[in-house]
Amino acid sequence: MTAPLRIGFIPLADAAALIVAVDKGFAAAEGLDVTLVREVSWSNVRDKLNIGMFDAAHLLAPVAIASSLGLGHVKVPIVAPFNLGINGNAITVSPALHAAIMSEIEGDPFDPMATALALSRVVAARRKSGAEPLTFGMTFPFSTHNYQLRFWMAAGGVDPDEDVRLVVLPPPYMVDSLANGHVDAFCVGAPWNSVAVDLGVGHILHFVADILVRAVEKVLAVRQDWSEKNPQVLAALVRAHDRAADFIEQPQNRAEVARILSAPERIGIDAEVVQRTLDGRLKISPDGTMRESSRYLLVGREGAARPDPVQAAWLYAQMVRWGQTTISPEALKTAMAVFRPDLYDAALGREARAARAADAIGAFAGPAFDANDIAGHLAAFKIGHWKA
Template sequence: MTTPLQIGFIPLIDAAAVITAVEKGFTRSEGLDVKLVREVSWSNVRDKLNIGLFDAAHILAPLPIASSLGLGHIKVPMVVPLTLNLNGNAITVSPALHAAIMAEIDGDPFDPMATAKALSRVVAARRRSGGEPPTFGMTFPFSTHNYQLRFWMAAGGVDPDEDVRLVVLPPPFMVESIASGQIDGFCVGAPWNSIAVDRGVGRILHFGSDILQRAAEKVLAVRQQWAEKNPQTMSALVRAVFRAAEFAEAPDNRREVAQILARSEYIGVDASVILRTLEGRLKIAPDGTIREGDRYILFAREEASVPDPVQAAWLYAQMVRWRQTAMSPEALKAAQDTFRPDLYGAALGSTGLPQPGSKALGAFAGPRFDAGNIEAYFASLAAGQG
């Protein structure tokens, strides 16, 4: 007897643990009969999870928080019993914008502060000449991509709401949009940055891990009501996906995982592109320049799969900072309560889980984030520290 489940996902490499859990039989061994449903947009994933068409979903880390708070849509309380990955994004720009930034840069081109300040000078020059402001694509208003772009820009003096245009695009549409000149850059998860580089229409400017060393990117989310009614099924799903995350993390398994993800029903791109991402060896320019980053994407290493309420607090703080909601102690608590290390521990029989926030976010700029004193964080930002 197996329990049927429908799980939604977007064609991204950070869906690896969910897809691998099914393909390697980890879900079946837990008594689950999982049907994976590929979607094109995060709003589709959110809406189908909200109304119960999906039992669980591979979803943007901020979206369960927004859903639990009723931001941007109807209020549906969610819980996150497992983080699918830390990091995994990159900021890619067109060759023309890359050249403009490099012409203005003062410092290391891999330093996000140097590039952000150079972008500020590019923006100012365009304004003086009467040119259009740069346009950047991101995947959803409530997304780490949006917040990473804004954090990077603001650190260099760029107002992301006034000096540039930010537009929402589904991940698979990013490459065509930059190729057609509709956007000048984007922040998205793998493999779409690499596809843009391979096509010669983009250059990877920064890895997401350059902006924050540890950023919750995608999570496994379920409705709170569903979790309360189906605790054993949820625990079984967490165990299966965690086992798959460990499998995908192992170097000896990367080629097999890449071949699975490359299939047309999942991501539908060349396996070699996916393998480079899993190895943290990304081609960042059309001339073949390779940049390595062992923290480009983390599935299970460094307790990456533990849902950390401090990560939830940081995401909520970005919602407040960028005026998606007002600051409220009650909302902050609700946001943190969305990320549930207790459910993770119960499913895996884990003891001695790391203390929330025991591993720093590692932002490249600004004040140290303290989830217990967000007001002081905002005061430091207002004083020009980020």
């Protein structure tokens, strides 16, 4: 007996495991009949998951936490038994802003502290001249993109709520907004940064792996009540995704995966651009400059697919830092409980992994993250809007 499922996704490279699980037949082999529904905005995906129009979704990790805490919308407890991607975002800036930052930079242009300090000088000069504040696009208030932009800027002394404008844009609209001058920069997942570079309207300034060594990005999300009513179906879904992630991470399969993802009803972007993303080899400038990173996007390797509650704690800490919620032990516990390594392990018949590194996040600035002392961690940062 097959289990029919409707799963929503946004056209991004980190939907790869979901798309490949369906299109390569891994889901069908687990007795699942999955219909993938392509959406434009994260609010659409969240709302349709919350009200039951979707059984599962490709979802921003912070949205799963915010939904469980009742932040920004109705409270619907969500569980995430599988990570769809670690890293994968990048910060892309207009040619004009790139030139301005490079003219002010002191040090390595790939060092996020050097660029953040340069940005602070650009912001100060614009303020002195009476120019409008710079505008940065990000995908959602409860998004890694929002927190990564803010973390980077604030490290250089730029207050993201006072010195620049942050606006929400759906991922597929980022490139046009940059080309039209509606934004000066954006942070988004692949492949939209590469599309901007290929069109000559942007420069990739940073991979998110420059800012955070290991940052959970999207998760496979289901409602908690649905997971409790359908444990076998959920386990089958995790197994199908695990097979897909393993398939994607084999270099000899990358060309086929890129073709699958490039289909119009999936991501709808040239397969060569998608493959560059999967290989971690990106063109970062319209002049053809290339940059490689083995950490650009992790789908299954290095234990990327297994949920880590410490990642959830870091995301919760950002919500507190930027005034989206108040700090409380109960809320932290709820946030960490969204990420379910126990469901992942049970579905795959695996034992829990060995203890993680001392700092599971690896941020370029500030102290090592300690999930047991959120207040102490946040106290180390000068810029923020949280109250103890």
